[in-house]
Amino acid sequence: MIAKILPKHALQNWIETLREHYRIIGPKLAQSQFIFGDIHSADELDLSYPTTILPPKKVLLPQREDLFHFDATGDTHIVEPTFDDEPTVILGIHACDMHSITLLDRVFERGTADQHYQTRRENTTLVSLECIKSCSEYSFCKSMGTLSIPEDFDLHITDLGDEYLLEIGSNKGVSLLWNFNEVREATDADFERLNKVMSEKWSHFTYRVDFDITELPALLSLSYDSKVWEELGDRCLACGACNIVCPTCYCFDVRDEVDFSLCSGGRFRVWDSCQLDRFAVVAGGHDFRDARAARQRHRFFRKGKYLTEKYGVVGCVGCGRCAQACLVHISPVDIFNELHRRRVPSAATQEEILA
Amino acid sequence: MSSTKPKIAFFDFAGCEGCQLTVLDSLQTHTELLNAVEIVQFREAMSERNDDYQIALVEGSYTRPSDEVRLQAIRDQAQIVITLGACAHLGGVNAVRNAHRLEEIKRYVYGEKAEVYEAASARPISDFIQVDAFIPGCPIDREEFVRAVKSLLQGNLPDIPDYPVCVECKLRETGCVFLYGKTCLGPITRAGCGAICPSFGVGCEGCRGLIPNPNMASLREVLSENGLDEMRVKAKMSLFLTNQIATSDMEA
Numbered sequence: 001m002i003a004k005i006l007p008k009h010a011l012q013n014w015i016e017t018l019r020e021h022y023r024i025i026g027p028k029l030a031q032s033q034f035i036f037g038d039i040h041s042a043d044e045l046d047l048s049y050p051t052t053i054l055p056p057k058k059v060l061l062p063q064r065e066d067l068f069h070f071d072a073t074g075d076t077h078i079v080e081p082t083f084d085d086e087p088t089v090i091l092g093i094h095a096c097d098m099h100s101i102t103l104l105d106r107v108f109e110r111g112t113a114d115q116h117y118q119t120r121r122e123n124t125t126l127v128s129l130e131c132i133k134s135c136s137e138y139s140f141c142k143s144m145g146t147l148s149i150p151e152d153f154d155l156h157i158t159d160l161g162d163e164y165l166l167e168i169g170s171n172k173g174v175s176l177l178w179n180f181n182e183v184r185e186a187t188d189a190d191f192e193r194l195n196k197v198m199s200e201k202w203s204h205f206t207y208r209v210d211f212d213i214t215e216l217p218a219l220l221s222l223s224y225d226s227k228v229w230e231e232l233g234d235r236c237l238a239c240g241a242c243n244i245v246c247p248t249c250y251c252f253d254v255r256d257e258v259d260f261s262l263c264s265g266g267r268f269r270v271w272d273s274c275q276l277d278r279f280a281v282v283a284g285g286h287d288f289r290d291a292r293a294a295r296q297r298h299r300f301f302r303k304g305k306y307l308t309e310k311y312g313v314v315g316c317v318g319c320g321r322c323a324q325a326c327l328v329h330i331s332p333v334d335i336f337n338e339l340h341r342r343r344v345p346s347a348a349t350q351e352e353i354l355a
Numbered sequence: 356m357s358s359t360k361p362k363i364a365f366f367d368f369a370g371c372e373g374c375q376l377t378v379l380d381s382l383q384t385h386t387e388l389l390n391a392v393e394i395v396q397f398r399e400a401m402s403e404r405n406d407d408y409q410i411a412l413v414e415g416s417y418t419r420p421s422d423e424v425r426l427q428a429i430r431d432q433a434q435i436v437i438t439l440g441a442c443a444h445l446g447g448v449n450a451v452r453n454a455h456r457l458e459e460i461k462r463y464v465y466g467e468k469a470e471v472y473e474a475a476s477a478r479p480i481s482d483f484i485q486v487d488a489f490i491p492g493c494p495i496d497r498e499e500f501v502r503a504v505k506s507l508l509q510g511n512l513p514d515i516p517d518y519p520v521c522v523e524c525k526l527r528e529t530g531c532v533f534l535y536g537k538t539c540l541g542p543i544t545r546a547g548c549g550a551i552c553p554s555f556g557v558g559c560e561g562c563r564g565l566i567p568n569p570n571m572a573s574l575r576e577v578l579s580e581n582g583l584d585e586m587r588v589k590a591k592m593s594l595f596l597t598n599q600i601a602t603s604d605m606e607a
Contacts, residue, residue: 030528032534033528033530053530063526236570238568240521327577328577
């Protein structure tokens with residue numbers, strides 16, 4: 001492991017140095033909750049943040065993103081794709097959100113690679129942050145196996161108290177420390193401190209899912225006709241908040257906008273949500289998921305089965321944002337556990353059967 | 356000189372005329388609008404008046420039987436009728452009166468002269484004539500109005516969002532007002548306003564009307580769980596939604 005030590009008091013200078021070459025995005029307070037936003041100085045950045053309203057996904061796949069613009073006003077018709085290649089650093093990404101980026105990378109490279117995503121991704125440097133305490137009462141990363149950082153970070157920060165240990169994961173990560181002389185090489189003593197933090201952290205997180213998460217795809221397969229979905233459909237407001245705050249949701253709608261001349265304009269995409277009433281409406285007006293129950297089932301099958309089968313990584317990273325955002329208290333942990341409870345006969349019932 | 360620009364006329368029924376003011380305002384911020392269309396009638400803004408129009412934009416709610424005659428004349432002339440704002444779309448705040456006996460309301464407002472004035476329930480325009488599209492809100496959103504005009508220029512009807520305000524709140528990362536002990540009709544109300552009220556810490560009052568298929572029962576439970584008693588839930592839902600709730604409850 002190649003690692004450096006950054007004293008906390010040098011954070012400001014580091015950010016100033018980085019700002020000469022990069023746009024810096026990090027967790028900061030907005031109203032009374034945290035969001036990922038532009039960081040201009042170390043005062044704004046809060047690396048002890050709990051969780052954010054939207055995940056850092058929004059930097060790589062913005063809520064509204066221009067795809068191309070056209071101009072047919074003159075003799076030559078112009079159609080030009082729009083790419084955002086501004087060098088960007090996302091600072092302080094929690095492990096769950098790093099896992100979601102691993103998934104998004106796979107989603108947007110498969111088939112016809114998404115050039116808009118890939119351009120942003122290539123020009124973005126990911127600085128992850130070791131989670132050493134639970135960030136929210138809703139999170140369940142330990143159960144989903146997403147509490148350990150995946151390997152595709154560029155730089156990984158662990159808070160050692162008065163200093164940060166920076167583990168270098170790639171050349172992009174090396175570049176962030178280029179010409180910055182306020183870091184020093186990590187020593188054996190530093191690695192010992194790191195080991196202590198790493199071994200102590202696990203007890204600060206609890207397992208909240210009652211079964212081994214590798215059973216989840218099979219459990220869902222068996223639960224397709226469960227009554228749970230109807231019950232969820234009765235409660236669900238179909239407000240779409242769960243999808244919008246989810247770090248692994250990536251569905252979008254594509255729209256056009258023209259200028260008054262009707263000869264120029266552009267195409268853009270906006271985030272969409274499978275919980276919304278018209279999401280599955282097709283030509284001719286048919287809606288193949290018009291019931292809220294069917295939409296909720298679809299959502300949980302995406303998170304617990306389809307994405308895992310298609311991309312080989314977990315589709316829900318246990319960040320808990322959807323549960324926190326849900327006004328009717330629909331929580332993946334509760335749903336997974338309820339499906340498991342209804343599937344497995346209770347001990348008492350088994351005894352009754354035996355008797 | 357004959358013009359190929361679409362001829363547009365504005366009409367007002369019962370309302371505060373705030374939507375027409377928003378249109379006037381948008382003519383100043385988007386002056387291209389004036390080159391794109393020909394306005395032939397707009398009492399709020401000009402003295403000329405011509406009844407040769409293709410597109411009628413109707414603001415305000417129906418509130419008296421004689422409105423029906425005027426509305427029918429507009430429908431007979433216009434190829435496209437579009438309502439402007441919550442009053443025309445839903446009956447608006449005016450429909451608060453629908454919960455009371457009309458005779459009592461008339462006496463309260465007009466006193467001894469109650470019998471002189473004509474009045475009826477406040478109703479949406481679409482209860483009386485066929486409406487091709489609506490631009491919702493109290494008042495309308497300026498950018499949405501501009502987009503609607505562009506759609507019309509392209510030969511399309513305006514594309515108004517049919518998802519709830521919660522989507523826009525989350526997209527712009529506004530903290531949910533329920534977290535601050537307030538209540539909000541965002542989960543059942545049509546978006547398109549950019550969630551402007553919650554962004555100022557105020558819960559949505561539903562001025563853009565219900566989304567298709569709102570889960571009313573579940574939202575009522577949420578409101579009750581967050582401290583609104585039945586009377587206050589009813590009050591909240593009758594500021595803008597009187598006519599729609601009456602319909603959706605009948606269907607439920």
